[in-house]
Amino acid sequence: MSDQLIDQKTWGERYDATLMNTFGHPKRVLVRGRGADVWDADGNHYTDLLAGLAVHALGHAHPAVIEAISEQAGTLGHISNFFASPPQIMLGERLVALATLDAPGTAARVFFTNSGTEANEAAFKLTRLTGRRRIVAMEGSFHGRTMGALAITHNEHYRAPFEPLPGEIVWVPYGDIEALSRAVDETVAAVVLEPIQGENGVVEPDADFLPAARRITAEHGALLWVDEVQTGLCRCGAWFAHQRSGITPDIITVAKGLANGYPIGACLALGEAADLFGPGQHGTTFGGNPIACAAGCAVLRVMEDEGLAQRSTELGAHLADAVTALDDPRVDTVRGQGLLRGIVLNRPIAAGVADAALDAGWIINAPRPQVLRIAPPLIIAAGQLDDFVRALPGLLDAAQGRA
Numbered sequence: 001m002s003d004q005l006i007d008q009k010t011w012g013e014r015y016d017a018t019l020m021n022t023f024g025h026p027k028r029v030l031v032r033g034r035g036a037d038v039w040d041a042d043g044n045h046y047t048d049l050l051a052g053l054a055v056h057a058l059g060h061a062h063p064a065v066i067e068a069i070s071e072q073a074g075t076l077g078h079i080s081n082f083f084a085s086p087p088q089i090m091l092g093e094r095l096v097a098l099a100t101l102d103a104p105g106t107a108a109r110v111f112f113t114n115s116g117t118e119a120n121e122a123a124f125k126l127t128r129l130t131g132r133r134r135i136v137a138m139e140g141s142f143h144g145r146t147m148g149a150l151a152i153t154h155n156e157h158y159r160a161p162f163e164p165l166p167g168e169i170v171w172v173p174y175g176d177i178e179a180l181s182r183a184v185d186e187t188v189a190a191v192v193l194e195p196i197q198g199e200n201g202v203v204e205p206d207a208d209f210l211p212a213a214r215r216i217t218a219e220h221g222a223l224l225w226v227d228e229v230q231t232g233l234c235r236c237g238a239w240f241a242h243q244r245s246g247i248t249p250d251i252i253t254v255a256k257g258l259a260n261g262y263p264i265g266a267c268l269a270l271g272e273a274a275d276l277f278g279p280g281q282h283g284t285t286f287g288g289n290p291i292a293c294a295a296g297c298a299v300l301r302v303m304e305d306e307g308l309a310q311r312s313t314e315l316g317a318h319l320a321d322a323v324t325a326l327d328d329p330r331v332d333t334v335r336g337q338g339l340l341r342g343i344v345l346n347r348p349i350a351a352g353v354a355d356a357a358l359d360a361g362w363i364i365n366a367p368r369p370q371v372l373r374i375a376p377p378l379i380i381a382a383g384q385l386d387d388f389v390r391a392l393p394g395l396l397d398a399a400q401g402r403a
């Protein structure tokens with residue numbers, strides 16, 4: 001039978017029979033996308049307000065990315081890390097330039113991976129080479145699912161079945177400068193934090209937290225490691241969200257938005273940290289492969305040419321203002337920066353609202369029981385956001401009706 005003729009229910013049954021049950025039953029089986037629009041196997045249309053979890057910043061099937069991937073695949077698709085390729089070197093140079101925008105002349109180097117958790121894994125190993133072992137991590141954090149990244153991820157439900165994890169992790173409340181300054185001493189290798197905690201429900205610390213973290217780590221010779229896997233690359237209205245605080249970290253990890261859905265991640269190290277890894281101390285077969293890097297180069301070029309950091313700032317403010325203007329008593333506040341937004345509800349009905357939204361043709365998610373996350377492609381039209389905001393009161397009604 002042609003794949004086109006198989007309905008969603010049948011695909012769902014085949015999924016359940018075959019795929020490991022790590023994600024539950026799929027909400028939909030999607031077959032096609034363009035820009036911020038996507039279609040399921042039954043032909044239903046959705047407006048994508050989540051971008052594959054803050055990934056395809058340029059939307060589905062962006063011509064510049066298609067061209068870059070196709071051309072590279074037809075030229076040189078994979079080598080090995082015995083060799084280098086021009087796209088890898090060019091993407092590395094571009095990331096170094098972006099990471100040192102506010103600190104020109106600072107040394108910086110990149111290690112390419114295939115995912116966010118691997119970027120953090122590389123960073124974790126890098127911190128061990130300082131000769132110190134202790135890591136200070138934040139309550140509410142999410143850094144990925146491999147053993148090292150899991151060790152610094154706070155959610156007990158994710159961690160507990162897999163313990164023991166790599167040790168010497170000290171937890172401090174996110175945003176608590178006092179607690180951070182008590183936790184950091186000469187035994188600490190690194191402090192790891194997200195500029196905004198996306199998985200925790202788009203939680204922002206006060207504006208003085210990142211500068212304080214920079215000061216405290218510098219005082220004790222500890223590295224400041226900023227996980228920008230979700231917040232980086234224009235998502236929050238700047239190339240990197242931490243740049244809004246005017247700080248320069250020692251380690252930056254990125255992934256999600258870097259190649260518009262083609263798997264890639266990167267661990268950037270700045271200053272002295274740039275030279276911690278030596279030959280043989282880390283590696284990867286696929287990381288930095290020419291196709292992923294060509295896709296990354298195309299993404300960064302479009303972001304620059306189309307001013308997507310600025311667009312993210314403007315559309316994010318537009319969305320927040322529009323939701324606030326609804327003046328709906330069930331909406332507490334809208335938080336986040338750029339186009340990484342959390343709509344905070346005054347009751348724990350977010351999962352029901354996300355389900356009602358999907359039924360009505362909008363893809364959003366509920367990272368916390370009271371929080372809806374909106375992280376659309378950065379190229380989305382303002383009108384598409386407006387349509388969603390107009391529908392939101394009805395979706396809240398529907399969720400209350402279901403509860």
Ligand SMILES: *Cc1c(COP(=O)(O)O)cnc(C)c1O
Nearest residue numbers: 115116117142143144227229230
């Ligand atoms: C998604 C995410 C990760 C993990 O990335 P994967 O590509 O899923 O491994 C790590 N850190 C943050 C902040 C994330 O949002």
